Amino acid sequence: MGEVVVVTSGKGGVGKTTTTANIGTGLAALGKKVVLVDTDIGLRNLDVVMGLENRIVYDLVDVTKGNCRLRQALIKDKRFDGLFLLPAAQTKDKTAVNASEMQNLCESLQEEFDFVIIDCPAGIEQGFKNAIAGAHKALVVTTPEVSAVRDADRIIGLLEANNLRDPKLIINRIRPDMVKRGDMMNIEDMIDILAIELLGVVPEDEQIVVSTNRGEPVVLDIQSRAGQAFRNIAKRLLGEEVPLINLERYEEGLVNKLKRFLGFKE
């Protein structure tokens, strides 16, 4: 029986969908059978990030309303045989599905897949309640901003109230240079407030924008440091112990490397 993991954050734009796509693809690359479920009904975009938009025929609402069989709505990924997407409906809204329907859906999916990864919509209303209804585990994504951390804290409280204990934290879009200057919250500050286990830290990476627009998850890009961070997170989800990547190393750009080489910089 598989594991149902919800990726949530409270605040919008912190990278839930990117995280879902990359962790899911990362797990599939490690040979796991994975299904990604987009619960952001009315504002779906996991399909776009995965580059699978043009394959959608049926969606999550069709499944829960019995308009099609579950199998028919699952879209097979272009890259991995073990990776599937269950897209959200775009023409309806969050009230089109309720928590018990989601629970049933998760129960059927977990029988066939090793991982069911649920992309949660922003907010704490019906969409959030639906997304967490069938989950066993939660990953809370935040960015190093006071507002995002505040919302993450709120979400952790709500998860605990719904018996989703011990959520794990993913800190996204961190910029080591800014942290070093004291212009950005550091990892310790965030963990101090949120008091949950850290699963991974993903550095800010322009490559994310490129890969999102192309519909190719960055986790498959060997060059990308964000990709490396997501590969590590996928491994940690499988219980492997992987140390955090050394962010400092990436701080040094090519120009500085050159300067140091020429002796202009210590």
Add this chain to the structure above:
Amino acid sequence: MEPVILKGNREGIVVHLDCNLDLQVLAEKIIEKFTAAEAFLGSERKVVINTGDVVLDEGQAQYLKNVFSSLGVEVRKIISEIDKKENVFSATQETAEMLDMINSDQFLAAGPTLIIRKNLRSGQRIFHEGSIIILGDVNPGAEVIATGHILVIGTLRGIAHAGAKGDPGAIVFANRLQPTQLRIGSFISRAPDNEEVVPVEPEIAYIKNDMVIIEKYLQKK
């Protein structure tokens, strides 16, 4: 407890004695024990005596030393738990004082005390008729409202309102007091706008001359 207990540690053998017993009875027990433990002792003929929570006077100490020397055992020193306990006490003095405060009539007058053993997170709100003790943090965006006192054994970063029904005698205590806003009775104070103050020790807030005063808890003697 057994009247005579032998324990080995890095420094050698420590003899724990129950000195609440009559010394002559104790002497018999010592002889009994040491005869039985001859094999355990081996060539080790020097011991340290631990008298537990009793401090011996000189006569008693000499008496015991004589008992040991009759067994061919030299007493290196005599210690008691009392010295250790004094250290322990000063470390927990904070806690002890707090217990006094909790047990005081004023504390109980407001109503029964609610004890919460978790972190309060953004969006969570606790209201209680009486005092509240939180074993954990109160994060920004969380609110704690009590008609009595509020004690946070952790970091208070959110909003606390003590004496919520207008009692200006209520206090707010936190191991790290850095609230977004602090209300006591009908008084409201907030964190300064441009400086981030990070407290490094427990602080207490109360009303004095119609002002919210925050001071180091341990100074207040």
